[in-house]
Amino acid sequence: MTDHILVIGYGDTGRCAVNAVLAAQPDARLTVLDIDLFAVVEAMANGASAILGDGRDRCALDEAAIDAADRVIVAVPDDLAAFLITRAVRPYNPDAVIVVVIREAENHALFLSSDATSVHIRHPDELT
Secondary structure (H helix, E strand, O other): OOOEEEEEOOOHHHHHHHHHHHHHOOOOEEEEEEOOHHHHHHHHHOOOEEEEOOOOOHHHHHHOOHHHEEEEEEOOOOHHHHHHHHHHHHHHOOOOEEEEEEOOHHHHHHHHOOOOOEEEEOOHHHOO
8 A cells, every 4th residue: 555545525524634644644645535626725735635526436536546545534524425435435445444533423333334444423512
């Protein structure tokens, strides 16, 4: 693998993830994938490569080099979308570590039984 980290979703959680990675690994190869053009521009200004697209779409995942990613961070604002993205990502990279940030605690078990490697519940006070 190539020490490539793919962050899907560049809202508050995705931005925090990118900042944490850059603080710990300034030379990390980061790619952000988001459906919002403003978020893509902001991610590029923050030092990441960024692609406009949906994390459930194979073409967007291919453009984001999903097959070369060591880690994938799914940080979208909707748990159902996060679940579908996680399910879409795994077949294209069976060895990647997939970290999913969810909003609803009751969905934790569902994600653990899916293709996610690690699931984190975002505390409600962190939501904007």
